[in-house]
Amino acid sequence: MPQPNAADVKSIKIVIVGAGSVGVTTAYALLLDRLAADIVLIDIDKNRAMGEVMDLSHAAHFAQARVRVGDYEDCAHAAAVIITAGVNQKPGQTRLDLVKTNYALFRDVVPRIARHAPDTILVVATNPVDVLTHAAHHLSGFPLERVIGSGTAMDTTRFRHELGKHFGVNPRNVHAMIVGEHGDSQLPVWSLATICGMRLHDYCRAARMEHDEAALEACAKRTREAAYEIIRRKGKTNYGVASVLVSILQPIVTDSDAIMTVSRVGTYAGIQDVALSMPCKLNRHGAYQDVPLLLSELEEAELRESAQSIKEVLMSLEK
Known part of the structure; x- marks a missing residue:
């Protein structure tokens, strides 16, 4: 897979909504991949997010990237916004069991992203991912191609x-x-x-x-x-x-x-x-x-x- 050159990287911002295990591990993987210069974590628990950012920043030293806690206005000019926020699947649950709780969360989160980043690409990871990809498309008003679920x-x-x-x-x-x-x-x-x-x-x-x-x-x-x-x-x-x-x-x-x-x-x-x-x-x-x-x-x-x-x-x- 081709990598962006150094000049390109300087302009790449990726926002991750949700500083749980998937969001934080994704931020760490992004750092190792040197895919972005600016990685923003958004989470309702800002204290936890700050702790994760402090830890990630020590890895960012080697990747020459900036990791920070942000809010929805920081989605502006992001190449992509990844949504990992939501209730996690528990033992014995199907992904579809999570739908009502996480759909309610998306009704709050997605319009706020769309307001500040009308040209970004939404990448949905929260389960049930297919239902929530559909929700993100309708709640954002984005074209079909700019709302992508991690899917299969x-x-x-x-x-x-x-x-x-x-x-x-x-x-x-x-x-x-x-x-x-x-x-x-x-x-x-x-x-x-x-x-x-x-x-x-x-x-x-x-x-x-x-x-x-x-x-x-x-x-x-x-x-x-x-x-x-x-x-x-x-x-x-x-x-x-x-x-x-x-x-x-x-x-x-x-x-x-x-x-x-x-x-x-x-x-x-x-x-x-x-x-x-x-x-x-x-x-x-x-x-x-x-x-x-x-x-x-x-x-x-x-x-x-x-x-x-x-x-x-x-x-x-x-x-």
Whole structure:
């Protein structure tokens, strides 16, 4: 991924709303990546945010970046504003269980961001991310391409990790994706998954491996349940999602047209005005779905079910 040059970095500001574990880990990952010169943390608990900034500033010494506590007026001229604020998922909860509390928070936060930074790109990480990406789009009034949910970018990373372990190859050499909801109705796109340019059936034949359908379904199941397992063990997820948020910001800052599975409002499998994840091209203007994904009939039906599940939650919020 191309890096911005020193002159560009001096003008790059990234704002993170929410100084919880995901927000702070994202700030730290940004520092290590040297992607911005000015990183602003906004949180209702300013004392906690200040403590985090004091700690982060010691790392910023090596990254030559400024980290500070701010308020919503500091969103002005930000290249991107990341929203991580909200109630965290607890053991036994689904992401959709969080919807009413975090939607109420977005009704307060998003218009304030939009007022001070009408030209920024919003990146939503708070769960349920698809529902809240839709909310952020409508509450901000921003164009579709400038409201991006982290979506299944994390799930796609986990999926490639699982498949890499199964096939004994580096996950970077696995080209496979999860689309749909960042949640229980997500779906792996088996029909387009490849290694070395070969579909998985063909790769197994060439590598003299068994094409074990049950083992592959187990990879998808572990992907879908990964967050639940991590939350059960440590109470939260933060490192993976922070790294994914930085990977979303990289093509925005560098204008590099990278393709990632992120959430965006649109029409999916005939279901209108929902947000879910499909491959999008990311650059300094936002996220664009330039090429439709060629899904199998079964996958198209599963995508429709995923979109419909999100639509039903959105409709419940309107009542």
